[in-house]
Amino acid sequence: MYKGYLIDLDGTVYRGKEPIPAAKNFIEKLQEKGLPFLFLTNNTTKTPETVQKNLSENFDIHVPASTIFTAGNATVDYMNHQNKGRTVYVVGAPGLVELILASGFQWEETNPDYVVVGLDPGIDYEKMTIATLAVQKGAHFIGTNPDKNIPTERGLLPGAGSLVAFFETSTGVKPTIIGKPETAIMDSAIERLGLAKEEVLMVGDNYLTDIQAGIRNGVDTLLVLSGFTQKEEVPQLPTAPTYVLESLADWSIL
Template sequence: MKYSGYLIDMDGTIYLGSEPIPAGKRFVDRLQEKEIPFLFVTNNTTKSPASVQNRLANEFDIHVESKLIYTASLATIDYMKDDVKGKKVYVIGEAGLIDLILDAGFVWEEEKPDYVVVGLDSEVTYEKFTIATLAIQKGATFIGTNSDKNLPNERGLVPGAGALISLLETATQTEPIYVGKPEAVIMEKALDRIGLSKDEVLMVGDNYETDIRSGINNDIDTLLVLSGFTPKSAVPSLPVAPTYVIDSLDEWDFDK
C-alpha cells in the first residue's frame, strides 16, 4: 500500500543514542526528495522541538523544520488546552517540558494546581514528589507524559518517566492520564498536525511496546525496523504482528 504520510520515531529508528543510523538519514532524505509529508513523534520531553531540530542537524546531518517534531510535551499541552480545567500547573520534568508548558500560557502553582504533569527529570527530588503527591490528593488532574519505564543508554536500561510516574501512582493511589506513545492522545494530535487520516499514514519505529503499539492500538498501519529496541528474535512471538517488519529502512519502498 502506498502511504500519503509517515509518523516516525527517532531514537532507535533515525539514530541510536549518540550514534547515527545511516539508513535513518537516507530514509528522511528520500521522504524529502519525494515531498512526502512526515512528522517525527517522540516521547522525549527533555528537549524542545527547536533543540531536537538543532541536534538532528548538528549531530546527524538531518535538516528539518522544528514544526515537524512533535513531542509528548506538545501533546500534553494540546491535551490540557482541550480539557480546559484551568491554567494552574505543577510539573516534574526538565526544560523541554516545563518551558513549553509555561510558554503556552499555563501558570506555575504548587499548592493547588489544576494539573500535575510528570515527565522524565534527571534531577528529581523527594520534595518534588511530595509537592506533586499533595497536589494530586487535593484534586489536581494527574498527567503522565509517557509510560516508558526504562530508557536505553550507554550505561544500560535506566529509569524512564514511567518509573517516576509509578512512584506517584503508588503514593496517591491515583491512575495517571498517559499522553505519549502508545496512547491515543499523542497519535490523534499527531494526525491533526500532519493533516492526514489514520488510513493514510504509516507509523515507523523500532520499539514494539511504544511505537508499534501506538499504531496497533489506534488502527494505524505499522513498520517495525529492527535497528533499535525490539530484537529480531522477538518478532515471531509478538502478540499482534506489525503490518511490516524490516531489518533496515533502506529496504522500504515508498511506491509499493
C-alpha cells in the same frame, strides 16, 4: 500508498550518538516527494528546537522544528482540549517546563489544575511532596509517557514511567498517560498531519511503544530491526506489525 509518516527517533533514526545512514536517506526521500512527516518521540527532556539542532549538527538531518512532536507537545494539546484551567505544576526536565509554560500555562504549586509528571533528573523529595499534595487536592494527574526505563551505556536507568508509578502510589490516583503507545499522542500527531489514520504509517524500532501505538490506534506500522526489538522476537509478537524490515533502505516511497 501512504500520504504521511510518523517516525520514531532513537533506534530508528539514530542509536544514541550513532547515525543510521538508511534513516537519513529515508527522510530525504520524503522531503523530495513532499510527503508530510513527524518525528514522534516520548522524550520530553528536550524541546523540539533542541531536537532539531541535534539532528542537524550531529546527524546531518535538516528539518524544521515543526516536524518534531514530543510527548510534551501532546501533553499541551491534551490540556488545551480538556480545558480544565490554565495552571500547572510540572515534575520534569527544564525542556518540558519551558514547553508547557511557553504554551500559556501558569506555574502553580498549591492548587494547580494539572500536575504533569515526566522524566526529571533533578527530582527531589520536595518536588515529590508538592506534586503528591496537589493531586490529592484534585489536580488532574498526567504522565507524559509510560517508559519505565531508559537504555544507556550505564544500563537501564529509571524513566518517566517509574516516576509516574511513584506518584500513582503516593496519591492513589491513576494518571492519564499521553505518550506512545497511548491514544493521546497518536490523535494529536495525526491531527497535526491533517490526514486520516489509514493514510499514515507509524515507523519505529520498538514493538512495545512505536508499533503498539499504531496497532492500538488503527494506524499501519513498519517495524524496522535497527534498534530495540530484535529479529528473533518477531515470530512471537502477539500482533504482527503491518510490515517488518531489516532497514529503512528496503522501503519504497511511492
